[in-house]
Amino acid sequence: MVRPSKKTQIPNLQEAIKETAWKQIAETGAAALSLRAIARELKITAPAIYNYFPDRDALVTALIIDAYTSSGDYQFASRDAQAGGDLVERLRAIGFSYRQWALDYPQRYQLIFGTPIPGYQAPMMEVLPSAARSLSALVSVIEELRIVNRLNADGFPAVQPGYEQMFDVWRGFAGDYDIFSLSIAMIIWSRVHGLVSLEVAGNMPPFGVDGSALYRYEIESIIGQFIK
Template identity: 30%
Template sequence: MSSNWREKRRASAVAEIKDVARQLLVKGGPSAVSLRAISREMGMTPSALYRYFPSLDALVAGVRSDLFQELGEVTTAARDSLPGADPLPRLLAMARAFRAWGLEHRAEFGLMLGPPPPGVEGGPDQDEPDYAPACVGVSFLGEIAELDRRGALRTPPVELIEDRLAPGLREYLSGQEGLELPVIFAFLAAWARLYGIIAMEIFGHMAWAVTDSGALFETELINFAQQLSGNDYDGS
């Protein structure tokens, strides 16, 4: 039996385990995801799962990483559907794709960006170089950097940003060769703003005030684009 065959068989088993975990998440929420439940669905003993994942934490981390990769592919595809377009339309297409994916996959969104499931100690390590949420955000950073290269990015005075943010962003800046602090600030502010309104909608925190959350999102998106660029961009 070749090592290549064993590796393929193991990879297939790992993928199936993560697929079952995702199905349980969608059907029953985070509390439904457990090694015992997964093993029952797969006709395995719980101890057999430890051949593939050392703990529930590791399994959830694997599922979460796959979901961020899926979301990243969706937002990147939205960006690439507008080849040659200005950065603003591409950014807005990515934001709309991000929201659409989240609304279609609410349970998965909660696992990725909400509190950890019962029995799981915490989320992904933000110090890791391949920290998945940051990897998704990098595609947004690229378009904001392109806005800056075209002289179309509006930011606060650099002195204000440096005085307040430079010490806390120095390490992150060191890994972003060629990008100035105002661009990083614009990206982080945009990411927090977009994620905030999308998460509030998906987690149901806007229903008390808004009956048409899509209209609110589109209005905020145009407002965001106008403030980012300093022009009267209408979102078309």
């Protein structure tokens, strides 16, 4: 048999490949991702995958986009669960959901922020839409705080000249927010990311500083510094 009849074929094979990839990433880690292993599990030959993804890197890119989307969904859900409430409370909720997602899906987190795939470099222009969206729940709340004049960031460095068009690209994906709100969101992101990345990767030496307590402290530090 050279080609299976439509009855025995897997419907929506493109999606099935990604699902199997996620399953194997969850089981054995992102670094062990293997096209041949995926093909084995789907009872398919490896080159068949090339009908749906031009190469391994393209599959990884698709997975990263899904991961960003999943992270963004977490943050939007937590923001909207606090809809109508205090803006700072919404900010808190988003902050905690960032860590929660990383703890729930450490492999997805590593796929985005580690570099587990040999030789892989994410193509910025393909990934940007989902990456920008994943940050935009945070940006949206910061923007609201800015509008009601509760943002405090004296001496915050100005954006480099000549990048306005890049910002326009971002705007198209993530919403029409002020560039200052975006900058503040990025520094907040870098803070929570610092703590979460060390925790998830196991680089935090085991002195027993409680991860969630430390994280709560850092969230309150952020609020104390940037919100008035």
